[in-house]
Amino acid sequence: xxxxxxxxxxxxxxxxxxxxxxxxxxxxxxxxxxxxxxxxxxxxxxxxxxxxxxxxxxxxxxxxxxxxxxxxxxxxxxxxxxxxxxxxxxxxxxxxxxxxxxxxxxxxxxxxxxxxxxxxxxxxxxxxxx
Amino acid sequence: xxxxxxxxxxxxxxxxxxxxxxxxxxxxxxxxxxxxxxxxxxxxxxxxxxxxxxxxxxxxxxxxxxxxxxxxxxxxxxxxxxxxxxxxxxxxxxxxxxxxxxxxxxxxxxxxxxxxxxxxxxxxx
Numbered sequence: 001x002x003x004x005x006x007x008x009x010x011x012x013x014x015x016x017x018x019x020x021x022x023x024x025x026x027x028x029x030x031x032x033x034x035x036x037x038x039x040x041x042x043x044x045x046x047x048x049x050x051x052x053x054x055x056x057x058x059x060x061x062x063x064x065x066x067x068x069x070x071x072x073x074x075x076x077x078x079x080x081x082x083x084x085x086x087x088x089x090x091x092x093x094x095x096x097x098x099x100x101x102x103x104x105x106x107x108x109x110x111x112x113x114x115x116x117x118x119x120x121x122x123x124x125x126x127x128x129x130x
Numbered sequence: 131x132x133x134x135x136x137x138x139x140x141x142x143x144x145x146x147x148x149x150x151x152x153x154x155x156x157x158x159x160x161x162x163x164x165x166x167x168x169x170x171x172x173x174x175x176x177x178x179x180x181x182x183x184x185x186x187x188x189x190x191x192x193x194x195x196x197x198x199x200x201x202x203x204x205x206x207x208x209x210x211x212x213x214x215x216x217x218x219x220x221x222x223x224x225x226x227x228x229x230x231x232x233x234x235x236x237x238x239x240x241x242x243x244x245x246x247x248x249x250x251x252x253x254x255x
Binding site: 006040041080081111112113115116117119120125127129 | 140141153154157160161164165167168170250251253254255
């Protein structure tokens with residue numbers, strides 16, 4: 001089956017982020033296609049490049065990055081939700097005159113239209129939220 | 131509402147949060163507006179405290195955010211005319227249709243599974 005994932009919960013605040021990553025991994029391990037993971041609402045925090053959790057806890061940002069590296073799953077972040085929460089890639093940081101950036105590839109800032117498109121072209125969209 | 135006039139479409143956005151206290155309502159509405167701007171057929175279902183989004187006479191509020199009432203007022207421009215409210219929530223909050231800023235259709239709990247099934251994609255906020 002072709003799946004899409006919508007993540008609405010911030011990392012380490014709610015189970016949603018952990019569950020979404022584990023569920024997505026389970027999907028690809030079972031041979032399903034994951035057409036994309038979309039990060040929206042507080043879920044955009046999962047794209048924070050500077051996240052530094054204690055070493056004995058799962059590193060969720062690295063977890064998503066590894067999933068992309070191993071299986072090519074697109075990681076799409078809502079640009080409007082990200083910008084107002086301080087999550088900017090290099091291009092947005094320079095556009096807004098900020099001295100550093102907090103989002104880096106493989107996470108990509110994109111519009112909400114991508115979420116609708118993803119949801120409509122997949123067999124299932126599974127949402128994780130608080 | 132009978133089975134026949136149940137609105138269907140590509141996207142159903144369910145709104146379950148009141149305005150002002152969190153960004154759930156605003157971000158849910160944003161998803162609906164974007165889908166409609168891409169010419170998808172969109173329905174909105176206000177459930178639970180989400181029905182208070184439609185209360186007439188709202189102001190922007192003390193948090194200096196824009197508020198969601200102006201967005202709701204624009205729905206018609208986006209051709210979003212299927213506005214559904216959960217009957218039970220209206221009764222529980224003591225609200226009538228006269229209290230709301232837009233014309234709505236009330237749906238009973240028994241009609242909601244059919245409504246979900248009539249849409250290709252459901253997003254829940």
